[in-house]
Amino acid sequence: MKLEFIRMQATDLDPILAIENEIYPYPWTHGNFLDSLKAGHHGWIARCGDTLVGYCLLQYIVDEAHLLNISIAKPYQGKGLGRALLDFAVEASRQHGSTVMLLEVRDSNIIAQTLYHAAGFNRTGERKHYYPAKQGREHAVLMELLL
Numbered sequence: 686m687k688l689e690f691i692r693m694q695a696t697d698l699d700p701i702l703a704i705e706n707e708i709y710p711y712p713w714t715h716g717n718f719l720d721s722l723k724a725g726h727h728g729w730i731a732r733c734g735d736t737l738v739g740y741c742l743l744q745y746i747v748d749e750a751h752l753l754n755i756s757i758a759k760p761y762q763g764k765g766l767g768r769a770l771l772d773f774a775v776e777a778s779r780q781h782g783s784t785v786m787l788l789e790v791r792d793s794n795i796i797a798q799t800l801y802h803a804a805g806f807n808r809t810g811e812r813k814h815y816y817p818a819k820q821g822r823e824h825a826v827l828m829e830l831l832l
């Protein structure tokens with residue numbers, strides 16, 4: 686499957702929202718994505734042919750790249766596309782001049798943590814009770830990759 690990475694436009698938000706609403710219990714809203722793009726964050730979509738299969742958003746703060754969102758559409762998960770998108774985001778951030786990539790992930794999101802570990806990220810700490818959850822709140826695991 687040939688994967689292309691293209692800068693995210695506001696016109697991509699309908700298919701992005703459809704994916705976001707399917708894969709997250711607490712999805713970003715249309716307004717969240719629009720605000721992020723308007724704030725100058727770098728959004729990328731991953732496309733296979735005409736199909737938008739994933740996306741990510743990066744916020745650059747001085748020499749830090751913050752991975753705000755990385756998502757693969759449900760039918761395309763577990764096929765190596767998440768790793769390909771993460772590798773692309775890492776390389777794009779290196780080229781942007783970042784020296785470190787930082788992210789937060791739910792304590793319960795073992796698949797994403799496994800992906801990040803496999804890509805070389807290290808756990809640096811946690812932010813307690815950070816995310817809303819079905820019962821109470823859930824800790825965020827903080828991870829970083831030196832670029």
Ligand SMILES: CC(C)(COP(=O)(O)OP(=O)(O)OC[C@H]1O[C@@H](n2cnc3c(N)ncnc32)[C@H](O)[C@@H]1OP(=O)(O)O)[C@@H](O)C(=O)NCCC(=O)NCCS
Pocket residue numbers: 708755756757758761762763764765766767768769789790791794795796797799800803
């Ligand atoms: C997390 C996510 C981006 C990973 O993308 P993906 O395309 O499904 O993952 P890949 O097929 O590229 O797998 C990459 C690695 O993730 C891990 N992984 C993937 N699926 C897994 C599973 N079912 N169980 C355990 N680990 C898994 C493995 O380490 C895998 O590497 P390997 O195949 O060499 O063992 C994707 O599953 C997703 O969008 N999930 C829902 C949204 C989300 O959780 N985003 C991250 C928020 S921080």
